[in-house]
Amino acid sequence: MDWPEARALFPSVDKIVYLNTAGGGPLSERSAAAGRAYYEQSLADGDIHWDAWLERVEAVRGELARFLNARPANIAFTANASTGLNVAAHMLRGRGRVLAVADEFPSCTLPFLQLGHDVDFVTAAADGALDIDQLEAAASETTAVLAVSFVQYKSGFRNDLECLGAFCRQRGLTFVIDATQGFGAFPIDVAANHADFLSFSAYKWATSGYSIGAVYVSDRFLVPASYPLVGWRSAREPYDLTSDSLDVTPDARALEQGHPPFAGVFALGASLDLVAEIGIDRIAARIVELTRYLHQRLDAAGIGVLSTRDESHQSGITVAAAEDPGDVVRRLRAEGVIVSTRGAGIRVSVHYYNNRADIDQFVAALAATGA
Ligand SMILES: Cc1ncc(COP(=O)(O)O)c(C=O)c1O
CATH class of the missing domain: 3.90.1150.10 (Aspartate Aminotransferase, domain 1)
Structure with a gap:
């Protein structure tokens, strides 16, 4: 193309x-058509396409996982980036101090502050540049988390995720990324970058419209007891509809709790197809x-x-x-x-x-x- x-x-x-x-x-014509198709099917036929809709959700999950170099089990769809960052902040409670950047988009830091995490802020250069030596100097023995955005929303500075990931790995830090300003514009490899949590909204560079995003959770954090919210679809066997005992799947989809937002997921799927077609x-x-x-x-x-x-x-x-x-x-x-x-x-x-x-x-x- x-x-x-x-x-x-x-x-x-x-x-x-x-x-x-x-x-x-x-929106692209293709994402608009994908979202519209859901509403039109529902308008014409009620709920009879429910199974097909759920199948399509899993297909998009697979596509997104491939794009990020993750497994589908690491991906939960969300309504926005803030939700995924809250998931990270909840699951990281009690682990230690959080290193963050002053003047980040608020959703990158407010969830941590709300939950009482101790947050240390480093200040980036005027053009947004983050210096590893500066992060090194700001990290203490009790620092456990680095939370940054991939692309800074005000300056446009694109962080080197590989370099930051290597820093986190070397210091034993959990790496949390808000990828909203880069997802759909630049490649992202969560495995190569040692990411633990990566959250994004798809209404910007992924051109999928509002109310759809996703969070990636690395294998080591797929621990059901730490999930902040659950619902019927969090169960290992959701269609058993067991309500008197808790058996939450370790899969990240448990974080979705209930039905996914079909129209948004389908619009995102069409965007991912378009990105794959262009490269x-x-x-x-x-x-x-x-x-x-x-x-x-x-x-x-x-x-x-x-x-x-x-x-x-x-x-x-x-x-x-x-x-x-x-x-x-x-x-x-x-x-x-x-x-x-x-x-x-x-x-x-x-x-x-x-x-x-x-x-x-x-x-x-x-x-x-x-x-
Ligand atoms: C870096 C960053 N993260 C997140 C968002 C939006 O957050 P949400 O998807 O929760 O509305 C923006 C919006 O400008 C942003 O620039």
């Missing part, structure tokens, strides 16, 4: 200059190439780039400097150019369905604001 063909699957990006995937990605390595390379072009154009227009210049840490997110980002974002929106404001700048996101013309239009409109 070439890039114009891929773009054509996202009708919304032809109506506006859409550079806001970090806020929320557009995640091609998508990642396309994002890096478009980001390089964006930086060149901003440089040429004399507009400051606050994000990292190191391509090995770049993501789909770039932050451009502006005196009054809120005002600029409002003025750009009025011209059909959609970006967002974060921190001291304008957050611009490029995904594979964007093209150079989008970037040219954005930079021209931004320059015209005199920002």
Whole structure:
């Protein structure tokens, strides 16, 4: 599939200059059709497709597991990233201090604070860079967990998960990742990265719409007694409908408790199929190439780039400097150019369905604001 063909699957990006995937990605025609098919089947036939829906859920679970290099038993579908991070925070109670990064997306740290974990914060560099020596210095004998995002939502800095995973392994830390700003944009290998918990929402880079995400739980944490919430589908034999004794499956699906959100899972499944068809390595390379072009154009227009210049840490997110980002974002929106404001700048996101013309239009409109 070439890039114009891929773009054509996202009708919304032809109506506006859409550079806001970090806020929320557009749906593709395929994900919309997959979600809609569930509602249409239910509308036409009631519940008679229930078995087929459950089979499709397991097929998507398998697909997601392959994408992450995990087993289906390590994957639970969730409504959002926060749910998966809460699962991690609950299951890690009593293990020791948590090392986290100041200014992370709140869902990465609030679940730990809510449950009374002791959290130590390290401060990243201005461009979002995290230094292993700094983490090393901040970790104490009692540190047990490192909780970070794959791609930082404000700076766009893409952490090297392999390097952080090696650090965790060497120090015996549990590695918790919020992958929301990278899932669907860059490859993720939970085994190679020694991840223990990885949670994501699929409405951004995985273009699957709201209310669907997943959490990966590594084998060593698949311990039923530690699961924070259970329901009928948590049972080893759910269809026995036993209610007077507890036999929870060690499988991560136990964390789903009850019925999965069919429409969301099917939309995610269609997105995973699309990513597989295009190729995640091609998508990642396309994002890096478009980001390089964006930086060149901003440089040429004399507009400051606050994000990292190191391509090995770049993501789909770039932050451009502006005196009054809120005002600029409002003025750009009025011209059909959609970006967002974060921190001291304008957050611009490029995904594979964007093209150079989008970037040219954005930079021209931004320059015209005199920002
Ligand atoms: C890093 C990160 N995690 C999570 C979320 C969203 O969390 P949730 O899926 O729980 O709504 C965002 C949204 O911007 C984010 O940037």
